[in-house]
Amino acid sequence: MYGIVNKSIQEMVLHHYGENTWSNIKQNSGVENDFFVSSEPYDDEITYKLAVAIADETQKPVGDILQDLGNWWILKTASVKYGYLLSSGGTSLSEFLMSLPVFHNRVMMLYPKLTPPEFKTTLISEKELHLEYISRRKGLTNFLIGLIGGLSELYNTPVEIVMLSENDAPGTHQVFKITWN
Ligand code: HEM
Incomplete structure (x- = not known):
């Protein structure tokens, strides 16, 4: 998916949980990109890995995280x-x-x-x-x-x-x- 989607995920996490939690999520996801370029396509796996790592870190079901992301995408991104x-x-x-x-x-x-x-x-x-x-x-x-x-x-x-x-x-x-x- 285009980097704008991963960027939006990053912004949602930073907004709700802050920089330290984002660092943990990035590390636990195994995603190695330091940043995302909006207009560049990335492997879908990156987006899925981030969603799963957020679910692990926040102890919420991954379905809830995806729903939050959809909401955030419309209202904030x-x-x-x-x-x-x-x-x-x-x-x-x-x-x-x-x-x-x-x-x-x-x-x-x-x-x-x-x-x-x-x-x-x-x-x-x-x-x-x-x-x-x-x-x-x-x-x-x-x-x-x-x-x-x-x-x-x-x-x-x-x-x-x-x-x-x-x-x-x-x-x-x-x-x-x-x-x-
Ligand atoms: C200005 C508004 C929007 C923009 C710029 C946008 C852009 C995008 C982008 C960049 C992707 C990733 C796909 C890829 O990179 O190949 C995507 C995926 C998706 N978009 Fe949109 N989108 C917008 C609004 C919407 C709306 C209103 C809906 C439906 C209510 C929607 C439904 C989806 C879904 C379900 C996906 C996941 C991809 C899939 O199901 O295969 N989008 N969109």
């Missing part, structure tokens, strides 16, 4: 560094979610070597949509749930997310029901 991109997604949560299938096309203009997730959306009613998440990667479902949680906070619209189905794909293929008020 994307809102601050890519506000213009985020606002291009719509003026309400439902509008934003409906724009997800094309959202990373715009991100690819910034990061051409991106391996983006694929999304398909079906609007079921004014307060419900189905979101299909297809990825070449595994294990990032909680990251997605955290991202949607961050968007929910951003748009001040509480949501409920329920997984409807999961296919046995080489990566990930899941459908979620998302409802809001």
Whole structure:
């Protein structure tokens, strides 16, 4: 994944736990990079190793860490560094979610070597949509749930997310029901 993701992880840890904890996490993860360059692609393993090391250090399940990261990504990284991109997604949560299938096309203009997730959306009613998440990667479902949680906070619209189905794909293929008020 692009360095911006690992940088965002580092910033979240520094913010919540400080420099010493970050040093421990870096050391325990076995990741040797001293710093991350936002616009450079890194091996996905680095991101996974950091998430696992944070979970070990903070004694939280790795799923919770991924969810926190998704939240942090929207509210601190994307809102601050890519506000213009985020606002291009719509003026309400439902509008934003409906724009997800094309959202990373715009991100690819910034990061051409991106391996983006694929999304398909079906609007079921004014307060419900189905979101299909297809990825070449595994294990990032909680990251997605955290991202949607961050968007929910951003748009001040509480949501409920329920997984409807999961296919046995080489990566990930899941459908979620998302409802809001
Ligand atoms: C300005 C906002 C955003 C930017 C700049 C951005 C950028 C990125 C980048 C750089 C990656 C790493 C992939 C790679 O390097 O190959 C990524 C992954 C991902 N993004 Fe975004 N993203 C944004 C918003 C969103 C939103 C709103 C969602 C969904 C709610 C989302 C869902 C994901 C997921 C699930 C992944 C993990 C990769 C996977 O599942 O294979 N992103 N994004």
